[in-house]
Amino acid sequence: MSFSDETRNELTRVIPTARCCRIAELSAVYELDGFLLGRREQYLDFNNSSPLVARKILLLLRGLYPHLPTQVLVKKSRSRRTQMCTVRVLGVNATAKVYRDFKEQSLVDGGDYLRKKCCRRAYIRGAFLSRGSITNPEKTYHLEISTEQTRLAVKILHTINSFGLDAGITPRKGNLVIYLKDADQIVTLLNLMGAHSALLEFENVRVLKDMRNQVNRLVNCETANVDKTVRAAMDQIRDIELIDEIVGLDELPPKLYEVAKLRLENPYSSLKELGELMVPPMSKSGVNYRIRQLREKARQLEGLGPIS
Numbered sequence: 001m002s003f004s005d006e007t008r009n010e011l012t013r014v015i016p017t018a019r020c021c022r023i024a025e026l027s028a029v030y031e032l033d034g035f036l037l038g039r040r041e042q043y044l045d046f047n048n049s050s051p052l053v054a055r056k057i058l059l060l061l062r063g064l065y066p067h068l069p070t071q072v073l074v075k076k077s078r079s080r081r082t083q084m085c086t087v088r089v090l091g092v093n094a095t096a097k098v099y100r101d102f103k104e105q106s107l108v109d110g111g112d113y114l115r116k117k118c119c120r121r122a123y124i125r126g127a128f129l130s131r132g133s134i135t136n137p138e139k140t141y142h143l144e145i146s147t148e149q150t151r152l153a154v155k156i157l158h159t160i161n162s163f164g165l166d167a168g169i170t171p172r173k174g175n176l177v178i179y180l181k182d183a184d185q186i187v188t189l190l191n192l193m194g195a196h197s198a199l200l201e202f203e204n205v206r207v208l209k210d211m212r213n214q215v216n217r218l219v220n221c222e223t224a225n226v227d228k229t230v231r232a233a234m235d236q237i238r239d240i241e242l243i244d245e246i247v248g249l250d251e252l253p254p255k256l257y258e259v260a261k262l263r264l265e266n267p268y269s270s271l272k273e274l275g276e277l278m279v280p281p282m283s284k285s286g287v288n289y290r291i292r293q294l295r296e297k298a299r300q301l302e303g304l305g306p307i308s
């Protein structure tokens with residue numbers, strides 16, 4: 001099962017206790033994938049491809065309106081690979097009542113947004129149940145809710161961002177996609193919706209990923225350092241061999257001779273390690289000074305003059 005499906009299934013088990021929030025959540029499902037028949041309002045549908053979401057819709061409706069006449073319809077596609085579950089509210093009176101509650105809930109102070117925080121959370125959850133998806137955090141950090149209705153896209157965007165989040169919006173294939181890409185913000189939204197298991201899994205993956213990245217960074221850094229040390233040592237050995245060929249190492253002053261010999265015998269050692277091998281031991285900067293002198297001597301012998 002995809003991470004997205006796991007998250008959705010978890011959210012189908014989150015049942016808000018307050019009446020206002022139940023209406024808010026249902027209104028999101030209705031607005032995104034609902035249908036109201038004709039002028040005489042004979043039935044009102046909630047559509048979703050997931051039976052678990054349909055079950056939740058039914059539970060919420062029954063909790064709000066105990067004697068509501070309802071019907072559940074399942075329509076499979078010809079290939080039987082996809083299905084559409086419809087929870088239908090039947091009858092003029094029942095339909096009108098549910099519809100009126102949604103309108104009252106949504107149209108606060110002439111605006112289109114939910115006034116109470118608790119209801120806004122429920123609305124986002126409903127919107128995610130209808131049209132949301134979240135990418136497996138192993139791959140990338142991405143959560144989105146999409147709709148072809150501009151008014152709803154703006155409403156969802158505002159509702160999410162009313163919690164201090166910074167969701168973006170972009171068109172894609174005739175839809176408007178409201179998305180979050182920042183891991184911290186996705187975690188905040190999962191928390192707002194009440195997807196606590198998904199949140200924990202997301203965080204676990206994130207911690208492991210961060211750790212892997214850090215280890216990789218360290219390994220790369222270490223490799224780069226080793227490369228640098230080895231390259232520098234190769235240059236030094238070339239200088240020393242040149243001096244040996246032209247004038248002979250025996251001709252060098254004792255301290256330079258000792259460093260040159262140690263370098264030839266320990267091609268992979270760092271300057272600090274060479275210093276520790278000397279008798280008496282010498283600091284890294286002391287070794288470096290002598291290495292530079294050897295370099296200068298080699299340059300002179302090559303006829304290039306002293307290095308600047």
Ligand SMILES: [Zn+2]
Nearest residue numbers: 020021118119
């Ligand atoms: Zn509420």
